Amino acid sequence: MKREKRPARRGELTPLTPADREKLQVASPAQAQLEEMSSELIQAVSRAGDDLQRYYVRLARAAEEEEPREQLDQDVEREIQSLRRTSANLRGAWRDTAAMEDELSARFADMRTSRDKKWYLPNPPSNAAIDLEEQERNHFARGINLYKILLVCFVGSFAGVVIEMLWCLIRNCYIESRAGLVYGPFNLLYGVGAVAVTVALYRFRNRGQWLSFLGGMAAGSIVEYVCSWGQEFFFGSRSWDYSNLPFNLNGRICLLYSVFWGILGVLWIKNIYPRMAKIILRIPNRAGKILTWCLTAFLVFNAVVTFLAVDRWSERLNGVPAENGFWEFIDDRFPNERMEKIFANMHFGDYTEHQEVG
Numbered sequence: 001m002k003r004e005k006r007p008a009r010r011g012e013l014t015p016l017t018p019a020d021r022e023k024l025q026v027a028s029p030a031q032a033q034l035e036e037m038s039s040e041l042i043q044a045v046s047r048a049g050d051d052l053q054r055y056y057v058r059l060a061r062a063a064e065e066e067e068p069r070e071q072l073d074q075d076v077e078r079e080i081q082s083l084r085r086t087s088a089n090l091r092g093a094w095r096d097t098a099a100m101e102d103e104l105s106a107r108f109a110d111m112r113t114s115r116d117k118k119w120y121l122p123n124p125p126s127n128a129a130i131d132l133e134e135q136e137r138n139h140f141a142r143g144i145n146l147y148k149i150l151l152v153c154f155v156g157s158f159a160g161v162v163i164e165m166l167w168c169l170i171r172n173c174y175i176e177s178r179a180g181l182v183y184g185p186f187n188l189l190y191g192v193g194a195v196a197v198t199v200a201l202y203r204f205r206n207r208g209q210w211l212s213f214l215g216g217m218a219a220g221s222i223v224e225y226v227c228s229w230g231q232e233f234f235f236g237s238r239s240w241d242y243s244n245l246p247f248n249l250n251g252r253i254c255l256l257y258s259v260f261w262g263i264l265g266v267l268w269i270k271n272i273y274p275r276m277a278k279i280i281l282r283i284p285n286r287a288g289k290i291l292t293w294c295l296t297a298f299l300v301f302n303a304v305v306t307f308l309a310v311d312r313w314s315e316r317l318n319g320v321p322a323e324n325g326f327w328e329f330i331d332d333r334f335p336n337e338r339m340e341k342i343f344a345n346m347h348f349g350d351y352t353e354h355q356e357v358g
Contacts, residue, residue: 160190216265
């Protein structure tokens with residue numbers, strides 16, 4: 001009896017046609033062999049499915065009989081275990097080949113983007129090109145090492161403030177400070193967020209955008225929640241509250257801004273990060289190491305002073321007088337008027353009454 005050709009299910013590989021076989025000649029030997037085997041695999045699966053019909057018949061008959069079925073039980077159990085092992089192998093093969101296809105497609109798209117010249121903005125280099133140049137030059141900030149992380153933190157702290165100030169200007173038609181440190185337009189929330197997103201997405205830099213979106217969404221939301229909790233725990237204040245937005249978690253994060261983090265993750269790892277890494281590559285190794293430690297020392301000093309200034313600001317609002325000359329110096333350098341100007345959206349007390357920020 002002639003076997004009827006079973007139509008392929010969605011996502012299934014179909015047998016190769018003569019035209020398909022001719023195309024294999026331009027593929028690599030290993031790739032051509034893999035595709036050839038995968039096309040034959042679907043036919044083997046179909047034959048195995050037909051072979052199982054005999055077990056279905058035996059099981060149907062055994063259900064109506066009283067005699068022992070030890071042999072049948074052993075045969076069926078053996079087939080089930082074989083199918084489980086085969087399924088596990090096929091899932092692993094599908095997962096690996098899907099990842100290879102996704103990475104090759106992403107690298108190809110990144111290469112075309114880097115070569116697609118635009119008159120209004122230089123193209124971002126591909127992450128693969130950055131990786132190769134860092135390795136060949138043995139650069140001090142290659143990969144995702146400590147120097148790269150510290151530089152990402154500094155750049156993110158600055159860029160985040162600039163972007164949010166521009167967003168405030170577009171949305172509210174006025175410029176308002178979005179700084180998180182007392183010296184300069186820096187906010188460690190954005191720096192830590194940039195580091196978290198970079199570390200989380202670095203392994204997916206040469207993969208499809210959907211992984212960058214999900215990773216950015218998760219990493220950014222976690223950072224935002226932890227920073228909000230930490231600020232409330234240490235200073236008794238909040239700089240944002242999403243309680244009035246839908247799908248929020250304790251007012252610290254919400255679905256809308258989590259989606260923004262996801263979009264930012266794609267923009268960061270596919271566009272901003274390679275641009276920044278290209279600039280870092282221009283810094284000589286010795287000068288780069290010195291510069292990185294100097295910038296880090298500045299951020300640490302800035303953060304310590306900010307911690308002291310905000311803590312003292314909170315005490316002043318509660319009527320606590322300065323205990324000694326040091327705290328009087330802090331009061332003199334960072335009075336309420338200056339702190340309110342720097343931290344325009346920081347609130348103390350009842351947080352549920354405040355609207356979302358940013």
